[in-house]
Every structure is written in structure tokens, then in C-alpha cells.
Amino acid sequence: MNHGNHEDIIYVEADGKSIKDEAVEELQTKIKKKPFFGNRNIAVIKHADTMTIRAQNRLLKTxxxxxxxxxxILLSENVENLVSTILSRCVVFRVNPFETPEYGEIKEHAQMLVRMLLNKEPFYSLKSKLSEFADDRENAMKLLDSMELIYRDLSIINNKESRNYTKDYIYRAVVLIEEARRDLQRGINTGYAMRNLIIKIGG
Incomplete structure (x- = not known):
């Protein structure tokens, strides 16, 4: 399995820049066969967002x-490139990078920002915390991932602090974070996208 050659695990990868219809058709044929060793076939589609529209439509029925x-399992760093009908039939898990000193700092920043937003601190205070992410798109994306996980955790916590916000507030914050992520992927200025996010959540 560690070498990517387990008989019951089927990998699909891009042929060139995209995963084409033929690759999905071949996958469909393979998963119809009985597994060799276990009781399951597992299909892993790497960079699933590179599937052509035709390939995605073919996968839909499966x-x-x-x-x-x-x-x-569909692996993707850009789920926005998958058609909505594919996403609606999947359970989405966001996986953060392994803990590193750099990521630990970003996570602490995210916790501080969320706390400040929950406490309704003024925009100028929040803006100063965002300054180091204004020109670093990659770290800004990591910050968004961390903030989203924190808000999702808050949605299932039931303690004294949870009385300070509603489920609707948490849901709205998550939606706004996902919008900011799409803005960054479209090439919108990083500083603008992050400040706009903070204004919308704080508002």
C-alpha cells in the first residue's frame, strides 16, 4: 500500500494536464470487479479538480x-473546479498540513482573529493582525483554512462562550471564508480579500 500498488486500491491520475473521460471509464470497469484481498475496492482520484467536464459527468452516475x-476518494486542492452535482454527492473533508512551526503560528493567528471577531473588536485592531498576510497568498489560504476549522468546531461546542454567538453566525462566517478562498483563487488582491472578509464577518 505504501508503494501505491495494493491490488484493491485503484489510483486515477491526470494524463498530462487533465483527467480524461477514458480514465474514468477505465476506473468504472475496474471497480465492478471483486476485490482481491479485502471486501472493498477503494478508488483514489488524485487532483480530481483536473477532470474534464465530460469525465466528471461520467463519474456522476458511479x-x-x-x-x-x-x-x-476524490483528492483536490480546488474543489471549486468540480461541478456542483459532484460535490453534492460527496462528503467534504478539509485536511490541513501537518503541524510545523510555521503552521503553528498561522493557527495561533487564526485563533486570535476569531476570538477578536467574536468579541466584536474594532476593525483597526483586526486589520493590524492581518498585515503580515496582505501580500502572502499561500499563508492567507492557510489562515482561511484554520479559521474555517475553528468556526466549524465552534458550531458543535456547547459551553458558556457558545452563548455569545448563534449557529447562523457560525454558518455565515464559514460561507464568507469559502467566498474569500474563491476570491484568492481567482487572483483578487490578497490584502483586499482578507480585509473584505473581516469587514463582512464583523459586520
């Missing part, structure tokens, strides 16, 4: 009615 005992 996601709706997968062969019994089949698990299909």
Missing part, C-alpha cells in the same frame, strides 16, 4: 450508484 463495497 457516485450515485457505486458498486457494493466501493469507496471513492
Amino acid at each position: 457516485l450515485e450508484e457505486p458498486p457494493e463495497g466501493t469507496i471513492i
Whole structure:
């Protein structure tokens, strides 16, 4: 398995810049066969967002009615490039990078920002905390990922602090973070996108 050659795990990767219809068709044929060793076939589609529209449409029927005992995993750094009908049939898990000193600092920054937003601190205070992310798109994306995880955790916490905000507030914050992530992916100025996010959540 560590070498990517387990008989019951089927990998699909891009041929050139995209995953084409033929690759998905081949996958569909393979997962119809009984597994060799276990009781499941596992399909892993790497960089699933590079699937052509035709390939995504072909995969859709398999996601709706997968062969019994089949698990299909789509790996993607840009889920926005997947059609909505694919996403609606998947359970989305966001995976953060392994803890590193750099990521630890970003996580602390995210916790501080969320705390300040919950406490309704003034914009100028929040803006100063964003300054080091204004020109660093990669770190800004990591900050957004951390903030989203924090807000999602808050949605299931039930303590004294949780009385300071509503579920609707948490849901709205998560939606706004996802919008900011899409803005960054479209090339909108990093500083503008982050400040706009803070204004909207704080407002």
C-alpha cells in the first residue's frame, strides 16, 4: 500500500494536464470487479479538480450508484473546479498540513482573529493582525483554512462562550471564508480579500 500498488486500491491520475473521460471509464470497469484481498475496492482520484467536464459527468452516475463495497476518494486542492452535482454527492473533508512551526503560528493567528471577531473588536485592531498576510497568498489560504476549522468546531461546542454567538453566525462566517478562498483563487488582491472578509464577518 505504501508503494501505491495494493491490488484493491485503484489510483486515477491526470494524463498530462487533465483527467480524461477514458480514465474514468477505465476506473468504472475496474471497480465492478471483486476485490482481491479485502471486501472493498477503494478508488483514489488524485487532483480530481483536473477532470474534464465530460469525465466528471461520467463519474456522476458511479457516485450515485457505486458498486457494493466501493469507496471513492476524490483528492483536490480546488474543489471549486468540480461541478456542483459532484460535490453534492460527496462528503467534504478539509485536511490541513501537518503541524510545523510555521503552521503553528498561522493557527495561533487564526485563533486570535476569531476570538477578536467574536468579541466584536474594532476593525483597526483586526486589520493590524492581518498585515503580515496582505501580500502572502499561500499563508492567507492557510489562515482561511484554520479559521474555517475553528468556526466549524465552534458550531458543535456547547459551553458558556457558545452563548455569545448563534449557529447562523457560525454558518455565515464559514460561507464568507469559502467566498474569500474563491476570491484568492481567482487572483483578487490578497490584502483586499482578507480585509473584505473581516469587514463582512464583523459586520
